[in-house]
Amino acid sequence: MSSHSIQVRVNGAAVSRDIEARMTLADYLRKEAGMTGVHIGCEHGVCGACTVIVDGKAVRSCLMLAVQADGSEVTTLEGLGGVDGSMHPVQQAMHEEYALQCGFCTPGITMTLASLAGTGGQASTEELKDALTGHLCRCTGYQGMLRVAERLGGEAAE
């Protein structure tokens, strides 16, 4: 079993560790970087709760080895809001549209939307809805999320 010395920029700060090859990026972010906003649901790529942004793209952090993120820039939920505690436009929209219930799946959904809308891009409503198919919400609170997709997509179209 090989071990590797890696450095990942997590929410703007370098996190350097020696890790086992088999450690997933999700575990690295939670246990080594302390970013417990990365929620681990199914741990095999089905639910989407652990979604983070790696080098600008939304990915499932349970489906990537930490060693693969060596040298990468990772954003988790903790890195979205302003330093003054203000919410990211996606968080604001989710708050106002009641787009969460128990909140377990929320970080992943927020990261997917933030990678495509607001400061992350100008995705259309259809593209945002398509991207939401990559997430499961066991509370079945999808209607609020779809309203967020419509709102963010509509803003992008203006």
Place this chain on the structure above:
Amino acid sequence: MKPPPFDYVRAQSIDHAVEELARADGEGVILAGGQTLMPLLALRMANPAVVIDINRIEGLAGVSKVAGATRIGATTRQNGVLADPLVGRHVPALAQAVRNVGHHQTRNRGTLGGSVSLGEPAAEMPAVSVALDAVMEVRSAEGSRRIDALDFYSGPYMNALLPDEMLVAVEYPDWPEDSITLVHEVARRPGDFALVGLICQLALAGGKVSRAGISWFGMGPTPMRAHAAEKALVGAASGEIDPRGIAELAIGDADPFDDAHATRAYRQTVGRRIFARLLGEALNSRIAA
């Protein structure tokens, strides 16, 4: 749900990757996008001694035009395939089919080469490769060879790659740009495995079908090429084709199965109907134009 212990090697070049693969002596596995391998590791259905990561090999990702074909490097991300203008223009069946592969988040990591070499029977990209007579370029420490997509798949998750070989690129032969492209799949939810999937490409010349490539996915142990339907189509005048008859012939070359989601008979019925409908609509709009 934690992967078992293994050694990890970040390959610096194709040569490096295949040397490591040879050294692993059958106990090595190539890590491309990881969207299937990582779940297999987490579920401990895979237990390799060495994981060889090809993601950072320069020049292994990308789309280019070569003589008579469009060449797609093995580590080209599925979302890269989706957005690529060369693929959209020269391999529209692939551009359309890849929309149904997984989800946006998995397409950001998942690669063309990973999906093609995995050979999931219900997957889109292997079926496109088989329908369009793609050629797989594979490498080992011994050298390279080319394998026709039609000869590549031998069963579910089984292919012609030897333990020390890796897929480097797939080449999709050019078709006339005014070809008819039909891509359709029926799945329970977006991103789910297809219950029934169809790829059909037809070239027309002088009012007749000059070339046909048809395959099914989710309809047998491998992508299923519909040879009998192709044979009946080539040479036929586009106004005289019976779409239902062609669909019936095409279903004859599929070998679907019963599972928890659908029966063999359901898959056959749906396959027959979607092919007949799409073919009829496409031919009618071409005749009307």
